[in-house]
Amino acid sequence: MDAVLFGGEPIRDKPTMVARVIDYVRRFYGGEVSDEILQGWALTAVDEVWGDGPKVTKYVPMLALRTVRAHVVNSLAERSAAGETLPPEAVRDTWIWSAEHASAGGPASGRAT
Numbered sequence: 001m002d003a004v005l006f007g008g009e010p011i012r013d014k015p016t017m018v019a020r021v022i023d024y025v026r027r028f029y030g031g032e033v034s035d036e037i038l039q040g041w042a043l044t045a046v047d048e049v050w051g052d053g054p055k056v057t058k059y060v061p062m063l064a065l066r067t068v069r070a071h072v073v074n075s076l077a078e079r080s081a082a083g084e085t086l087p088p089e090a091v092r093d094t095w096i097w098s099a100e101h102a103s104a105g106g107p108a109s110g111r112a113t
Contacts, residue, residue: 011060014046014050017046017050017060017061018042018043018046020061021042021045021046021060021061021064021065021068022038022039022042022043024061024065025038025041025042025065025068026038028065028069029068029069029072031087031089031090032072032076032086032087032089032090033072033075033076037075038068038072041067041068041071041072042064042068044067045063045064045065045067045068046060046064048063048064048067049063049064049067076090
């Protein structure tokens with residue numbers, strides 16, 4: 001996330017910001033979720049934080065990526081529960097998420113989910 005937060009100049013227009021966030025989510029999650037779904041999640045995530053004023057514009061990519069990441073992890077968990085074999089990077093992302101949120105009852109907490 002630091003690379004997203006500190007990389008590049010602040011963006012002042014929403015379409016350019018959406019394009020930047022879509023580029024990031026494709027790079028991070030392209031092999032895990034379809035491109036159409038990622039684009040939709042990215043657009044919705046930017047919409048949610050864009051109107052918070054100019055003081056937050058620099059942080060839009062980071063905030064939007066957090067939202068998209070939560071969607072990706074939830075989608076992967078549902079697919080896994082349905083018996084789908086996930087790609088290797090999906091296993092990595094769900095493990096990282098569960099380790100970061102161990103108090104929520106994820107696998108890293110030792111409690112059943």
